[in-house]
Amino acid sequence: MTYPVPGLEKWRTPPDTLCPQQGPPGGVYLCQVNAEISCAACCGLYNVPDPSPAGLAALLARRSEMFAKTPRRREAILSFRGAVRRIEGHTRPVQKFHHCPYIGLVEPERRRAGCLLHPMAAGNDGVDFRSLSHYGALACRIYFCPAHTALGATYKRIVQLCAGSWQLYGAVITEANLLHSFFNSVERRLNRSLATEDIVDRPAAHETVRRFLELKFSWPYRDAAYPSPLHYFFKDPLCPKPSIDYGVLGVKRSRHHVILNELASAFRNAAQLSAAEKLIDRLIVDLAEAVSTRIRP
Ligand code: SF4
Numbered sequence: 001m002t003y004p005v006p007g008l009e010k011w012r013t014p015p016d017t018l019c020p021q022q023g024p025p026g027g028v029y030l031c032q033v034n035a036e037i038s039c040a041a042c043c044g045l046y047n048v049p050d051p052s053p054a055g056l057a058a059l060l061a062r063r064s065e066m067f068a069k070t071p072r073r074r075e076a077i078l079s080f081r082g083a084v085r086r087i088e089g090h091t092r093p094v095q096k097f098h099h100c101p102y103i104g105l106v107e108p109e110r111r112r113a114g115c116l117l118h119p120m121a122a123g124n125d126g127v128d129f130r131s132l133s134h135y136g137a138l139a140c141r142i143y144f145c146p147a148h149t150a151l152g153a154t155y156k157r158i159v160q161l162c163a164g165s166w167q168l169y170g171a172v173i174t175e176a177n178l179l180h181s182f183f184n185s186v187e188r189r190l191n192r193s194l195a196t197e198d199i200v201d202r203p204a205a206h207e208t209v210r211r212f213l214e215l216k217f218s219w220p221y222r223d224a225a226y227p228s229p230l231h232y233f234f235k236d237p238l239c240p241k242p243s244i245d246y247g248v249l250g251v252k253r254s255r256h257h258v259i260l261n262e263l264a265s266a267f268r269n270a271a272q273l274s275a276a277e278k279l280i281d282r283l284i285v286d287l288a289e290a291v292s293t294r295i296r297p
């Protein structure tokens, strides 16, 4: 049986780097992956009142409809920004983190998030309108988030294979510490490195990775004050992850501390912590077992 995930050969090369022949930092382009998988986290995608997958889809669909009717003139494009703000309001979970009103759904099918001002976006006829954005065209064009260099190529590709939607992919791909710690724990259990081929054509492995990634939206121990799935990975301390006080819980630091911390956890007691650790243990064991099964011809 062939599992219906995109094949490696379909992944795109970066369309928009200053030095395309050199490729992105870290060798794997993370931003626009295929027809349904993309990220706009650095554009502030998750800094909205309703960052649920359905909420994000509705938000970007409405914007894309509006932008399709917007003449590609400076005044009209700036008016679009004002209209988006009037409709959506100014309140943000992290007020000082810019949320770009030009994030929309791109390509004619509108199946993934992207930049409505990009020269390759529908209706722009190759013209780059990003100079009208908050950050300006150069910053939008050349920025690469830390995950590009902090995360191993195999881990990146596994996430691209398994995320399944742009909402989930963008929420997790910037989480270099979280992903590294999880996949590294699986590798320690296997006593070998993971390979992308471990996941391709293994539905159980694919589903287990997905279950782990989805914790970004469903983690039951998330600190209610932390605006997950937003991950603020810039250098300034605008929105740090909450720290876990093991002393108050009367326990030593968790074996899964990095994962728990990156999931913005807050525990009321040691029993909750223990339950969270077991949940992570289960996923690590399940993935190690899934990648160890033989692929049926
Ligand atoms: S956060 Fe990183 S992966 Fe996502 S769009 Fe920005 S640079 Fe690309």
Ligand code: SF4
Pocket (backbone or CB within 6 Å): 040, 042, 043, 100, 101, 102, 103, 104, 114, 115, 116, 117, 118, 130, 133, 134, 135, 140
């Ligand atoms: S204009 Fe810049 S910040 Fe806005 S969506 Fe496009 S790339 Fe992102």
